[in-house]
Amino acid sequence: MERDVDLLIVGAGPTGLFAAYYAGFREMNVAVVDALPEPGGQVTAMYPEKMIFDVAGFPAVRGRDLVNGLVEQAAQFKPTYLLGQQARTCESTEDGLRVGLADGSSITTKAVLITAGMGEFNPRPLPAGDGWLGRGMVHFVPVLAEHAGQHVVIVGGGDSAFDWALALHPIAASVKIVHRRANFRAHAATVRQVRELGVEIITDAEVLALRGEPLSEVDVKVKGGDARTLPAQAVVAALGFTADLGPIESWGLELDHRAVLVDSTMKTKLDRIYAAGDVAQYPGKVKLIATGFGEAATAVNNIAVALNPSAHLFPGHSSDGS
Numbered sequence: 001m002e003r004d005v006d007l008l009i010v011g012a013g014p015t016g017l018f019a020a021y022y023a024g025f026r027e028m029n030v031a032v033v034d035a036l037p038e039p040g041g042q043v044t045a046m047y048p049e050k051m052i053f054d055v056a057g058f059p060a061v062r063g064r065d066l067v068n069g070l071v072e073q074a075a076q077f078k079p080t081y082l083l084g085q086q087a088r089t090c091e092s093t094e095d096g097l098r099v100g101l102a103d104g105s106s107i108t109t110k111a112v113l114i115t116a117g118m119g120e121f122n123p124r125p126l127p128a129g130d131g132w133l134g135r136g137m138v139h140f141v142p143v144l145a146e147h148a149g150q151h152v153v154i155v156g157g158g159d160s161a162f163d164w165a166l167a168l169h170p171i172a173a174s175v176k177i178v179h180r181r182a183n184f185r186a187h188a189a190t191v192r193q194v195r196e197l198g199v200e201i202i203t204d205a206e207v208l209a210l211r212g213e214p215l216s217e218v219d220v221k222v223k224g225g226d227a228r229t230l231p232a233q234a235v236v237a238a239l240g241f242t243a244d245l246g247p248i249e250s251w252g253l254e255l256d257h258r259a260v261l262v263d264s265t266m267k268t269k270l271d272r273i274y275a276a277g278d279v280a281q282y283p284g285k286v287k288l289i290a291t292g293f294g295e296a297a298t299a300v301n302n303i304a305v306a307l308n309p310s311a312h313l314f315p316g317h318s319s320d321g322s
Contacts (some may be wrong), residue, residue: 007032007303008109009250010087013041015277015292016115021112022300024077026315028307031080031107033087033099035246040067042257049144049182050163056318066161066289079109080177082107088247092272097272111303113137114268114275115296119245126155127291128207136215137235139146141168149173151231153218155207156185164236165194176230177201178220190319209234245279256281266299272306273300 005021007023010066012034038044040063043052048064055061061069064312072257082101096110100263131140141164148171154161157179164188169175170253175193182203184191195201210232211217218232245258254261254269259281268273276299277292285291304311 001106002098003031003107005029005080005107005109006307007031007111007113008033008087008097008107008259009113010034010099011041011115011117011277012036012039012081012083012265012302013117013139013292014043014066014070014289015117016041016113017067017074018108019113019115019296019300021070021074021077023295023303024074024079026164026300026304028206028300028304029104030077031082031109033056033085033101033107033172035080035084035086035102035120037072037084039081039083040064041095044142044260045121046140046160047141047163049167052092052289056290076103076225077213079220086200090251091204092271098195105280110271111274112305113303114260114273114279115268115277115292116245116248116277116279118243119248121241121243123237123241124239126207126235126239127238128209129235131156132210132215133233136212136233137210139237139241141236147172147234150233152176152234152236153178153220153232154236154238155179155228156236156240157181157186158238159186159190159229159238161236162186162190162194164238166190166197169194169199177183178205178207178218179203180206190239207235219251242274242280261282261319267302276304 006028008029009032012032016024020030020032039162043063050063051060053060086102087099098106098108099196100106129137151174152168152172165175205220208219208221217228221227258276262275262280266276277293278287302312305313
């Protein structure tokens with residue numbers, strides 16, 4: 001099966017969703033492909049309940065609510081979503097590009113905008129948790145209510161670990177953090193908030209074993225001390241993740257680690273292929289959701305001119321004339 005669109009957006013995170021809206025505003029027929037089964041990218045997969053503080057116009061906005069708003073915003077132009085699909089191949093055609101998907105189908109498009117964030121990401125494993133995924137251990141907490149009334153042990157020392165602790169503390173029976181070092185990668189203000197709530201933080205410690213059927217206990221060993229047994233109906237293994245661009249790396253783009261190099265128009269070294277958001281790299285780049293929104297608009301406007309040289313780079317504001 002082959003679809004034909006004006007613009008294919010690879011990545012359905014916040015930047016890709018805003019690009020879908022803006023491309024619709026520029027009267028392009030748009031498809032959005034993402035390997036994840038839901039729109040929202042890393043926000044949906046990793047921190048849907050987290051409050052985000054750096055989106056313009058929102059003093060604070062929950063991740064899930066931000067994604068829902070972006071989907072609603074784009075919906076007025078009816079983009080096609082191809083979710084749970086991986087973009088694998090990309091080849092030039094006479095008047096554009098053909099992108100092959102994992103299911104064997106393909107999309108012919110006049111241009112591609114890569115908004116793949118950090119690419120495909122996989123959680124770092126908890127050695128003692130081997131075989132426990134889905135049996136009491138999770139890497140992400142998409143629905144807080146599932147852990148209401150539970151004793152929860154969070155393993156990790158980064159932002160995600162402390163964010164989950166803040167979010168779960170009001171509803172869980174107890175929350176404890178276990179970290180293998182005394183120092184944390186998490187933001188100092190978040191660490192302070194968690195301490196002020198009285199959450200126990202066990203440092204210089206490792207998880208030895210998960211026990212019970214269903215899960216009921218976790219054995220923890222503190223360096224230079226005795227092992228402890230903690231009650232736990234849930235373990236959140238928030239140990240970070242590894243990421244790569246997957247098949248996109250074979251497209252012939254100019255890469256800098258996991259990022260795609262672009263110019264000031266967000267164009268890559270390949271004709272008709274652009275990038276925006278965390279996946280795009282240029283001197284002075286700052287990786288924020290807010291940055292991605294601006295880059296999406298820049299990319300789409302320059303794509304519009306590339307596809308139709310008589311089009312205006314700046315079409316006016318979306319609030320004009322209505």
